[in-house]
Amino acid sequence: MPGEFALIDRIRARVRSRADVLLGIGDDAAVLRVPAGHDLVVTSDTLVSGVHFPAETSPADIGWKALAVNLSDLAAMAATPAWCTLAITLPDADGDWVDAFLDGFLDLAQQHDVCLVGGDTTRGPLSITVTAHGIVPEGLALRRDGAHAGDEVWVTGSIGDAAGALAQWRARGPSSAKLRYRLDRPTPRVAAGLALRGIATAGIDLSDGLAADLGHVLAASGLGARIDLGRLPTSRTLADHFDEAQRWPLQLSGGDDYELCFTAPASAAFGIEKALASCGVTGTVIGQLVTEPGLHCTTPEGEDYVPAAAGFEHFQGVH
């Protein structure tokens, strides 16, 4: 079994660098250069075994997801991913586990040209904290508080798949590999986030569920929203496994989709469709912002629908 320094060497040997990394893994800290005229965007997310993923999740999937959830936050800020640190706490210095973890982690990192520049390896119950850094031209970060009444509410891709997988996992009944893949291997919408720079008025990523996450935008912008449940983008697989009444709670209150939810004036709709299409991502208008506070959901039959829970909070539920 390798010690801590051997593990770090193992990680370092697999990392691909970038020109703006003046000093990467192997000193007291990394030295990085933010380009002139750009701001630095920083986010940090932790995954705990048994809380954020089922304990039997493969190390490669854990590695992928640990980075994906952070890149998703950068995407929601319309930032270009650049660097990350990785703090990994493991029961044992299991070199094979770390290698498999890195397979997933570095696969995604290399897809987005993200350089792992440092971190820590410690012994303890399995948990992973990634801090991701991105850059954005000054003043162009996409915030939660820029929405206006009348703006349309959009989501990318489809929502509810990850929550569907989790529901199947909990029920220990039939399960869909496609849904499970969306839970284990979320796609951070990085290109979509960049495409929305200067177009969207506010944005957030869907990690805790549409109701909770859109709720943050509403709170930050001092607005409410009307959502048409019939317009929620739904994958064919989710529709095959869950009927409408089962789907809505998954789509509104289930987390882990890592799609983007954003707002924009109706006049921008065609530009948004083109921008998203250019990066191969679908976008769907699901409702509109209103001055009256609160989230108002309506069924296709025109009836009011109240989301069951206010979204996932780590201290109140178990993934």
Added chain:
Amino acid sequence: MPGEFALIDRIRARVRSRADVLLGIGDDAAVLRVPAGHDLVVTSDTLVSGVHFPAETSPADIGWKALAVNLSDLAAMAATPAWCTLAITLPDADGDWVDAFLDGFLDLAQQHDVCLVGGDTTRGPLSITVTAHGIVPEGLALRRDGAHAGDEVWVTGSIGDAAGALAQWRARGPSSAKLRYRLDRPTPRVAAGLALRGIATAGIDLSDGLAADLGHVLAASGLGARIDLGRLPTSRTLADHFDEAQRWPLQLSGGDDYELCFTAPASAAFGIEKALASCGVTGTVIGQLVTEPGLHCTTPEGEDYVPAAAGFEHFQGVH
């Protein structure tokens, strides 16, 4: 018991901001501005209960230490601390625990004008990962690989106190509150690190013990060192509790001192003394760099002395 969002609000309410924090806690990520002509310095360290601190350590001490070990890394790079993120994993959403943790964490943060800009709160076995960000004028970061043969080896303050406290804790016999304070409340040598900019040739902070940490400088610089054990700076309290033969292993192989070890040509000695004195820190020359690889320690009687262990590695020992 508060939920996750209530905990975050609790933390946010106590944070003091800075002008270069364009967006702090409360969005998908923080937006920060690195001043022109400066590089970004990033480090990340995790503390795990029962591994990096005894489980009964007070939350305020844990909070202090979680930030201190990261600021110590910035100090070793001669960087000015600016911002940090905090990822905190807790068994329960215990608001009182978090408040006490913040007492220590924010006390140190405010001493160094460090702004907490984001992070994550999750449920699980107690562990804390802090990612700290500093800035340094372009090209002035103090690295491990800049040392030259003939340079003198310095350490700040005194070493061995924290390891002495840990030895007393393990023996469950008499203990010194002064030594324990150095274990629980390490002082990151931030001002000393800044004072050494452009003077020291290489530097590192002493987290894993002098032998291991100086060993990293030697490996990075392709050199060896001769250390005179009689010159190791020793606090009166450590000397009161441990005789020489007991002290040397603590000073060479014990960790957690968070002093700086650095190298500089002998011609710089007077300048270094003045620079350190201006920030109220003592500095002691303990040996010299040589071209022959390896760490050679000599007792005051001129005998060779071989350090017992190669320093602390998290996967091989328990703090």
